[in-house]
Amino acid sequence: MTTLVGPELAGELRRLGTFDAEVCMNCGICTATCPLGIDVLPRQVMRFGLLGLDDEVRRHEETVFSCLLCRACEASCPAGVHITGNIRVLRRWLLEKEAV
Numbered sequence: 001m002t003t004l005v006g007p008e009l010a011g012e013l014r015r016l017g018t019f020d021a022e023v024c025m026n027c028g029i030c031t032a033t034c035p036l037g038i039d040v041l042p043r044q045v046m047r048f049g050l051l052g053l054d055d056e057v058r059r060h061e062e063t064v065f066s067c068l069l070c071r072a073c074e075a076s077c078p079a080g081v082h083i084t085g086n087i088r089v090l091r092r093w094l095l096e097k098e099a100v
């Protein structure tokens, strides 16, 4: 499978709201805390957006929309990343792409 890198994606996401995935230290505490127990949620889906991996964000659309927005991850994040805000931005981007 070819992975397309779109350097403009982070800009597109920031146009849709505050997206602060760059603050993430990739420690994994959020994933360990998340009640859903999905490997890529939430840190990896945020990183896909940060790195401009458009097709990876699309491939994990179901995961992005499965987030309960419970904020358990935010409560334990040592870097204070606005995780649910970032998830909302990724959702907006996915919905916008679907509408085109």
Ligand code: SF4
Binding pocket: 023, 024, 025, 026, 027, 028, 029, 030, 031, 043, 076, 077, 078, 079, 080, 081, 083
């Ligand atoms: S807990 Fe915070 S700093 Fe650690 S991986 Fe998750 S978002 Fe990044």
Ligand code: SF4
Binding pocket: 033, 034, 035, 036, 041, 042, 066, 067, 068, 069, 070, 071, 072, 073, 074, 083, 084
């Ligand atoms: S807000 Fe979403 S990613 Fe964070 S712990 Fe809850 S379900 Fe998991």
